[in-house]
Amino acid sequence: MAVSAVIFDWGGTLTPWHDIELGEMWRRICAAHLDPDRVEEVAKALLDAEDELWRRGRDEHRSATLDEVFALAGVEPTEAMLATQFEVWTPHTFTDPAAPGVLRELRERGIKVGVLSNTMWSRDWHERIFARDGVLDLLDGAVYSSEIPWTKPHAEAFRAAMAAVGVDDPSACVYVGDRPYDDIHGAKSAGLRGVLVPNSRVPAWDTVTPDAVIKSLDELLHHVDRWSSGA
Template sequence: MTNAKSEPIEAVLFDWGGTLATWHDIDLYDVWRSVARLVDEERADELAAKLVAAEESVWLRSRDEHRSSTLEEVCLLAEVELTAEALTEYDLQWHPHTELAPDAAETLRGLRARGLKIGVLSNTIWPRRRHEEIFERDGILELIDGAVYTSEVPWTKPHPEAFRAAMTAVGLTEPARCLFVGDRLFDDVWGAQNVGMRAAHIPHSAIPTSQIGHTEGVPDATIHELTDLLKLIDTWNSH
């Protein structure tokens, strides 16, 4: 078996929320309440509660069964049909929480300058279009060689196939040559290591207790700024 720690890193794969994007605590009910009032103002509280319950159910399924979902499925489970106006409001509600980490662009440019592939693997119910709009807004879309959004595939992290799909998206076949970077010890660290990747942990996110899985991985490295990756990879790749 290949020793992952003896292989040079050729690709860095990133989680999105809490990693490339800064962590924010979200009041899910407030988000959905603002959306629901545009569907039916008189039933806004009722609809918001149903939407929250539906979204929480798909994230619990992700945690326990590693099966993916979509925004459309959440609405179907809640028996709520969003209008175009409501969908626009949904995006507006989330907009402040999609802020790019201050050193993300610098880090990605540094990785690109080193000739490394850059990928994204995000557990998300949002479509690819929404993520690419955010990356385009922040000037990093052209720095990403491949991305997997779980809304498009059957699995979520930490399922091995999610990581393999992300590796394939950047054109690699050997997990030992990939480093995964994320803020969750279950989804990101344990999941990546389970397929033979190395994993770096950014420990700044307040992960909700209900989203913490059955196992916490022990990261190969802990970093406190994304730019720390550059020195870390230089050290690993010089051996």
């Protein structure tokens, strides 16, 4: 079956993996806008809320939004606070330098390019990042879990991503991600091929075997060409 679409995870895949201490990120955001004696308390409430919503996504495959994080923490964010959050995260959002070339090569082959990300951020934030890095126009469709009821590995999340790029046959789709459970298990369970970009920080999932393992995004084209040729 020729490859009709390649859909990418975002964090750790289209962006290189970064080790991030979420509590410190929240402290930096709060410190810019709150009285010093409130920073630790509010930052902990936000961290606890985010951890709980990520747990829900992991265990129940139910999505969440940034608004839910703030609501669960009992915090009313200002526009300035949200702007600081985006700014604090910015160094960790830059697209892999290999990505633009790979996305262009896929599209030159007539292959649709998409994104499916487990994220609490809005579409606007992601599109600002992709536009900044010159790849927004290289995407045929994108699905962010903040906009749908499910998170990966739920099959409906993958079906939504396929619909976003206009492909309805999962066997003609490839999903590329860094998480063996969410990404590879989820994709293969939904009938897609799964390509793993491994890193040492993501938990293993030994019950699934990727269709390919790549160390860098530019290795992907070899496998896509191989599958499209029937090899």
